[in-house]
Amino acid sequence: MSATASDSIMETGTFVNCFLLVISLVIIPVNGGYDKERDALLKGTFPQDFIWSSATAAYQIEGAWNVSDKGPSVWDTLAHQGRVYNQDTGDVACDSYHKYPEDVALMKQMGLKYYRFSISWPRIFPTGEQQDGVNQDGVRYYNALINELIANDIQPMVTLFHWDLPQVLQDRYGGFLNNHTTNTTVIHDLFGDYARFCYQNFGDRVKYWITFNEPWITSWLGYGVGNFAPQHNEPAEGQYKAAHNIILSHAKAYHIYDDEFRAAQNGQVGITLNCDWGTPKTPADADAALRYVQFFLGWFAHPIYKNGDYPEVMKTTMARKAQEEGRTTSRLPEFTPEQKLSISGTGDFFGLNHYTTVEVTDACCTPIENPNYDTDKDVGTGHAPDWPRAASSWLYVVPWGIRNLLGFIKEEYGDPEIYVTENGRSDHDQDPAIMMDMERICYYMMYTNEVMKASNMDNVKVKAYTAWSLLDNFEWLSGYSERFGLHYVDFNDPTRTRYPKASSVFFKQLVRNNGYPEGSEFTKYVENMWYFCHNTTEAEVNGYTGGASQISSLFSLFLAIPMMIAYSLIA
Ligand code: BGC
Numbered sequence: 001m002s003a004t005a006s007d008s009i010m011e012t013g014t015f016v017n018c019f020l021l022v023i024s025l026v027i028i029p030v031n032g033g034y035d036k037e038r039d040a041l042l043k044g045t046f047p048q049d050f051i052w053s054s055a056t057a058a059y060q061i062e063g064a065w066n067v068s069d070k071g072p073s074v075w076d077t078l079a080h081q082g083r084v085y086n087q088d089t090g091d092v093a094c095d096s097y098h099k100y101p102e103d104v105a106l107m108k109q110m111g112l113k114y115y116r117f118s119i120s121w122p123r124i125f126p127t128g129e130q131q132d133g134v135n136q137d138g139v140r141y142y143n144a145l146i147n148e149l150i151a152n153d154i155q156p157m158v159t160l161f162h163w164d165l166p167q168v169l170q171d172r173y174g175g176f177l178n179n180h181t182t183n184t185t186v187i188h189d190l191f192g193d194y195a196r197f198c199y200q201n202f203g204d205r206v207k208y209w210i211t212f213n214e215p216w217i218t219s220w221l222g223y224g225v226g227n228f229a230p231q232h233n234e235p236a237e238g239q240y241k242a243a244h245n246i247i248l249s250h251a252k253a254y255h256i257y258d259d260e261f262r263a264a265q266n267g268q269v270g271i272t273l274n275c276d277w278g279t280p281k282t283p284a285d286a287d288a289a290l291r292y293v294q295f296f297l298g299w300f301a302h303p304i305y306k307n308g309d310y311p312e313v314m315k316t317t318m319a320r321k322a323q324e325e326g327r328t329t330s331r332l333p334e335f336t337p338e339q340k341l342s343i344s345g346t347g348d349f350f351g352l353n354h355y356t357t358v359e360v361t362d363a364c365c366t367p368i369e370n371p372n373y374d375t376d377k378d379v380g381t382g383h384a385p386d387w388p389r390a391a392s393s394w395l396y397v398v399p400w401g402i403r404n405l406l407g408f409i410k411e412e413y414g415d416p417e418i419y420v421t422e423n424g425r426s427d428h429d430q431d432p433a434i435m436m437d438m439e440r441i442c443y444y445m446m447y448t449n450e451v452m453k454a455s456n457m458d459n460v461k462v463k464a465y466t467a468w469s470l471l472d473n474f475e476w477l478s479g480y481s482e483r484f485g486l487h488y489v490d491f492n493d494p495t496r497t498r499y500p501k502a503s504s505v506f507f508k509q510l511v512r513n514n515g516y517p518e519g520s521e522f523t524k525y526v527e528n529m530w531y532f533c534h535n536t537t538e539a540e541v542n543g544y545t546g547g548a549s550q551i552s553s554l555f556s557l558f559l560a561i562p563m564m565i566a567y568s569l570i571a
Helices: 003-026 074-080 096-110 136-151 167-173 186-202 215-225 238-265 283-307 312-324 337-343 400-412 438-456 502-513 521-540 547-570
Strands: 051-055 114-118 155-161 208-213 268-274 277-280 350-353 357-362 379-382 418-422 462-468 487-489 498-500
Touching: 051 418, 051 502, 074 167, 096 136, 096 498, 096 502, 114 208, 114 462, 136 155, 136 186, 155 186, 167 186, 186 208, 186 238, 208 215, 208 238, 215 238, 215 268, 215 283, 238 268, 238 283, 238 337, 268 283, 268 418, 277 283, 277 400, 283 312, 283 337, 283 357, 283 379, 283 400, 350 400, 400 418, 400 438, 438 462, 438 502, 438 521, 502 521
Parallel strands: 051 114, 051 462, 114 155, 155 208, 208 268, 268 350, 277 357, 350 418, 418 462
Antiparallel strands: 357 379, 487 498
16 A cells, blocks of 8 residues: 555544544543443553454354254254244354355454364264264365365364254263263263364364363253253253263363373363353342352363362352252262362363353342252342343443453462453344444453453453354344344345444454554544443443434444444555
8 A cells, every 4th residue: 555545544544533532522421330440441452472363153153954964963953943033043044064265254354363163063973973973074064164264374263062962962861961970971971082083183273172162051051941952951950960061071072182182283172161240239249249150150160270179169058058958969969089180170271251240149048949050059140220231131231340250260260371262242133234333343342451451450361352253143042133243144145145344344453453552543543432332332221222222323324434434444
């Protein structure tokens, strides 16, 4: 680009920035939730080698649900029973099985050097068991995707299990409920075999492995509440049994890598845990908030990253409940001493998915007739009235929550290297489509800035940030009604064309700037947007389609469009 052309573009940028500044002063921040000191913009950059990535998962994007020999997963079953909103299914989804080169091109266009995706177990082993046969077409597909990524200088970060358990394993063995208290549990070995096969076939090119995505969801929603696949409803115990097996299966897969592959392949293996930050509603609720986080994150993180066993507060709480319920043993299973040894320390990095925060109150200790994981915690949860909301009913926008959570992980688990493997915000599926997705831009702006505070001010070893999601996709029970993508996908169009949203342009600039460097045009833009972002989200409290949308569309019209044009020209 010639000096004159780039100068005039920079001038356009400067003009837009001045315009933004004036407008942000005119839209007086009326937000009670905004804390000047806590929420101030931090200028600076992430460490040089910081990993910027975006993520997807097999069932949510691939489609091709029965192509070649792929076996059905528990999510195929659930969706085909019509249990998803609008009877949506993942049969075609984003059709990434066929369109993966386009997905890679989108990442390339955004300057992303990493991509987190998951392998579908039943696409590799149709029944889940290697001895029953391997689907070579599935192996070909993942090889092609990985090769396409590498050819475009994008590192694959692979999740082995993102909820799509082979249906046959659920039918044959009860899935993750299989013999949870014995040493000979089949499911551990089967997961180990599957992991080994993936290391063997893809590990020459894949250097980051995530064994399980959010075992909390599989355990509680899949085997406790049972509204997620495989729809097992046993809320008193199902989640504890499943979690027990998942932790042991994870440890198995970790050791297989350690013993058989690490020396030659030199990669890393971890697990991705999800956790909402729990903030006490009043100072008197501090212990309850801690208990909430221990039951949520500690349930999995304590055994894996601390000492091979469940958190003390979980064990004592559950022991007391057993007494109150007249049981001879706790509903929380116990690990044997050998198992504890094999579980402890099985994470080369700490994968974290985080989206939101809850306000916690103490609700100790009323005995409950039908106990379940929710009541076991002895807490109540709610949300502060000034926390803005996204389209997903559970998603409240509380950026400072992620900084607190990262600090907690640093302190509690011996300062591990943390990869934020998911963070993002949903919009409704509406007409006209939300392409100028300013609320998503604000979300990424505010949350990544809090991550930078954790990294640069609190010395948390955050090594990666991953946007969920690269594409709008199948949002589990909500089907296609909630959109998390940086790119819009038209699910009524058989070609599933992808369209970049404004947030993809923003994210590209964020990656290019590696944060918010002092003096850059990008940071000036962010600075001028800062109050608007907090202000907009505040207005949203009054209803998603209320004031905020009006401000938002006004904003889109007068500010976002010129801003985006200016920045995509600079890009
Ligand atoms: C999951 C994703 C999901 C996202 C938004 C995470 O819990 O890993 O699969 O789409 O949250 O709900």
